[in-house]
Amino acid sequence: MPLLKVKDLNATTQVWVWEITETFDELFQSVALKDVSLARVENMKSEGHQKGFLSVRRLLMEAGYTDFDLYYDEFGKPHLREEARSKKQESRENTGAKHISISHSHDFSVIVLSDVNIGADLEILKDKTLKLAPRFMDVSHLANLTAEDQLIKATVVWGIKESVFKIKNEIGISFKDDIFESEFNLSDKKCSVELRFNNKVEHFDIVFDFIKNYVFVCAFEAS
């Protein structure tokens, strides 16, 4: 079953997860793409990336949207067209989301749809993330953990920083020097984050979860 999961993260935020088991042709034939998207797919170097992109269009369809409802701003952040939201509301589904965040990694893709600005990230567990940890996080947060949990936590922290970056969509944010995660345990499946950037301090609430050997993270602006 390619649509693996739909889960409410809160009253107005849903995550949709696709497990990519299809061939490129199967995915390609099952989605309608606007010209700009077709050009993007054609220019992608790896089939894995192409399948990630196409599977996101399948998720959009499951959620009642299409590729035509999506556009990207100059930095690459995806947005839903206002008309798409109105269309959903008129159809009385009343689930027209204002915001979308997208992530794909190897065999999975996710979209998060919400009434509020969100950032989502999906990361496969790989040793390289732990090796690079000193470059992007406070490694004292990995103390007293087993080697396996160190890898998982470093991956969660990387996902946290990508997610906050996706909410803010601002050039110049340093993962190591500007984004600070609170102390947390893996079993908490949540934590909070401070972004200290451009002489401002902003707070974010994080939820995270695990899908097979992947980490899923979603960031919300704290109220």
Ligand SMILES: CC(C)(COP(=O)(O)OP(=O)(O)OC[C@H]1O[C@@H](n2cnc3c(N)ncnc32)[C@H](O)[C@@H]1OP(=O)(O)O)[C@@H](O)C(=O)NCCC(=O)NCCS
């Ligand atoms: C853009 C970025 C967040 C993408 O993350 P990634 O883990 O490589 O890839 P993901 O699959 O998780 O996310 C890709 C999706 O993010 C979305 N995205 C791209 N740019 C974005 C932005 N500026 N804001 C929000 N979302 C963005 C897109 O939807 C994209 O998928 P699509 O183009 O197929 O629709 C990442 O490449 C990036 O630039 N990170 C910041 C880099 C950085 O500062 N690193 C410092 C390390 S110390």
